[in-house]
Amino acid sequence: MIAFFNKNIGNVLMLVIADNQGTKIDYERRADITRIFREDTGETVAWNFFGKEFEKNGEIKLSEKKVWKLEDEIAEAGFMDTIEGTAASQFKVAEIVEMEDHPDSDHLHVCQVNVGNPEHLVQIVSGAPNTHVGLKTVAALPISLMPNGTLIFEGSLRGVTSFGMLCSARELNLPNAPQVRGIIELSDNLVAGLDFKEKEMWHG
Known part of the structure; x- marks a missing residue:
């Protein structure tokens, strides 16, 4: 939400x-x-x-x-619906548990990501060159608002569903963000599923 x-x-x-x-x-x-x-x-x-x-x-x-x-x-007001959203942060510490090449791309990867429940992995498609199994990074889950105003929803990349995106430091406007392509690389000590907190977790 x-x-x-x-x-x-x-x-x-x-x-x-x-x-x-x-x-x-x-x-x-x-x-x-x-x-x-x-x-x-x-x-x-x-x-x-x-x-x-x-x-x-x-x-x-x-x-x-x-x-x-x-x-x-x-x-x-008489509505039968509810908000059905969450006030929690949608930017989570995420661990890439599985990864395979996209069937219709030479640079995209289909990742299975732990964002807090290892029994229910989230599929996210990433094109970052440093994407690899075991990496702790930041996932923007549906529905997230990026610093540039873009809303992140469930989507499809060349026919494969992606439930969010894996973020680079530049996309999150983090200080001292690397100027090369790649998603954020967080400390291995962080627990998947935690809300991403810039001051505590980013050391750019």
């Missing part, structure tokens, strides 16, 4: 919780809440909450308590 606040258009809090995958969307408004959903499936992809107050424009972090309060407001 990604949360944005825009005080320039009615003090609206916008929550993006799913990718509409290019399909047509529709909306319904009740009281000060608008639900945006896919026309074909009815799946909720975003919520707008009007008349909110936050200190800054742009992306904001919502506490679990705040998410619960928004859930209550949705129910009070």
